Amino acid sequence: MRTTELITMALRTVLSNPMRTMLTMLGVIIGVSSVVTLVAIGRGTSDQIEKQYENLGTNMLVVNVLGTGRAQQLDYNDLMQLEQLPEFSSIAPTINKANSNIKYDRTQEKYTVTGTNDRYLSIMKGQLETGRFIVDADLEFRNPVAVLGSEVSKTYFGTLDPTGEQINIDGVVFTVVGKLKSKGTGAGGTSMDNAVFVPLTTAQRTFKLGNIRTTYIDTPTKEDIYKAQDTMKQYLTYKFKSDQGFNLINQDELMNARVAASSTLTNQLISVACISLLVGGIGIMNIMLVTVSERTREIGIRKSIGAKRRNILMQFLVEATVISGIGGLIGLLLGSGLALVWPMINPSQTTKLSMDIGLYAFLFSVLVGVVFGLYPANKASKLRPIDALRFD
Structure with missing residues (x-):
């Protein structure tokens, strides 16, 4: 059949x-x-x-300092010296001040203020919508300037360009020099949209924030991230006299x-x-x-x-x-x-x-x-x- x-x-x-x-x-x-x-x-x-992770960068290394006290403080200039090594492309140390009171006109809300340098934007794959980001001169002269995340800008200015306006952060007046494009929440749960960025040196002096708790490191290639990870581990172990009190997050391994x-x-x-x-x-x-x-x-x-x-x-x-x-x-x-x-x-x-x-x-x-x-x-x-x- x-x-x-x-x-x-x-x-x-x-x-x-x-x-x-x-x-x-x-x-x-x-x-x-x-x-x-x-x-x-x-x-x-x-x-x-x-x-x-691609939006955040798979060749990015995140250094977190867990301990407290002078023995486990990172120095900004020392960190930036590491950029001379071939396995490091750029380094952006940061300090954060959560729940800062930010006021403009009659609107007042609480947002995280992040003190950082000019490398942060490129490492985090962020983009400007208007104005500029933090530059070397802002760090050198501790300029009271701020860059707004998209959601922060929307809260205070709606669809208007905030560049040139002045906002009050915990009683200190800052001039807005730029606004970021919306990026959404990153792989680690962080969001650039709901943050305000100021020069790291300004944040240290104005808000009395001395310790660098988190540092973002970009490497030339994905392969260099493992070499950079070993270098940072050796550097931090030598500086802290211990291999405890810090952790290194490899974005490629995490992904x-x-x-x-x-x-x-x-x-x-x-x-x-x-x-x-x-x-x-x-x-x-x-x-x-x-x-x-x-x-x-x-x-x-x-x-x-x-x-x-x-x-x-x-x-x-x-x-x-x-x-x-x-x-x-x-x-x-x-x-x-x-x-x-x-x-x-x-x-x-x-x-x-x-x-x-x-x-x-x-x-x-x-x-x-x-x-x-x-x-x-x-x-x-x-x-x-x-x-x-x-x-x-």
């Missing part, structure tokens, strides 16, 4: 009892759609993480770790979803066994007029495969639809459809039909014609 005839007969049998067929397919549909949707969400999340964690979680969820496929396979096997019992006389008649064992075997095996294949196709379409709709339900998350995974899930569903349909088909093919014709 030709394959096309077998498929036609299988489709006719499947369509003759659509409700039972749909219930039989349910496990396969849920399994395939779950795999497709979960992989789309997982890959979308991984891409989102990579983009966040790889988060992507790996996301992939691991996705794979675990896929494993759970595959259980639905196996459950669906068991459902197909049960229904096919029932079908064999219901069609025992048909099998006897076919065998009595010359049908061979392999013809009966292929007939029921193709039926099981068609059921799982149709279920897999429905699951593939349903999963793709859910993956496209998911960002509308959860705008903070993106999805990325993977046709290769969809194809593998579909083929796996077909394989489930073959494997779980083999036993009922084999049972049907072994029926003796005389016994099958006597079955009532």
Whole structure:
């Protein structure tokens, strides 16, 4: 019997009892759609993480000083001397003053004030919308100038250009010299949009902030970041007389770790979803066994007029495969639809459809039909014609 005839007969049998067929397919549909949707969400999340770190810079090293006291203070000039080494491209030490009272006209809100240098903007991959950023002269003369993040500027000035205006930060008047473009929240949860940037030397003198707690380091290439990390560890260990009291955050390692964690979680969820496929396979096997019992006389008649064992075997095996294949196709379409709709339900998350995974899930569903349909088909093919014709 030709394959096309077998498929036609299988489709006719499947369509003759659509409700039972749909219930039989349910496990396969849920399994395939779950795999497709979960992989789309997982890959979308991984891409989102990579983009966040790319926006921040994967060749960036962050140095955090954890200890307190004079023994664990970093000197600005000493840090900047490290730029002479080939593994360092630029260095931006920072000091922060959280919850600073910032007032303009009748509006007063609390924002973080960050004291830094002219390298900070390029290291953090920020962009100016208007005006300028901090320059060397501001650091040298401790100029009371400020650059506003996009959200801070929107709070006080709306859509107007704040350049040239004067704001009051904790009782001290600062002249706004620039406004940053919106950048969003970085991979570490920090946001340039909700901060005010002033010269580091000005912040030290005006707000009595002496300790440099965080330093951002940019390296020429992604490969240089590991050399820079070793150099900074040696420098800080020598300066603090201990390898404690500081930590070094390698953005490349952090990104790889988060992507790996996301992939691991996705794979675990896929494993759970595959259980639905196996459950669906068991459902197909049960229904096919029932079908064999219901069609025992048909099998006897076919065998009595010359049908061979392999013809009966292929007939029921193709039926099981068609059921799982149709279920897999429905699951593939349903999963793709859910993956496209998911960002509308959860705008903070993106999805990325993977046709290769969809194809593998579909083929796996077909394989489930073959494997779980083999036993009922084999049972049907072994029926003796005389016994099958006597079955009532």
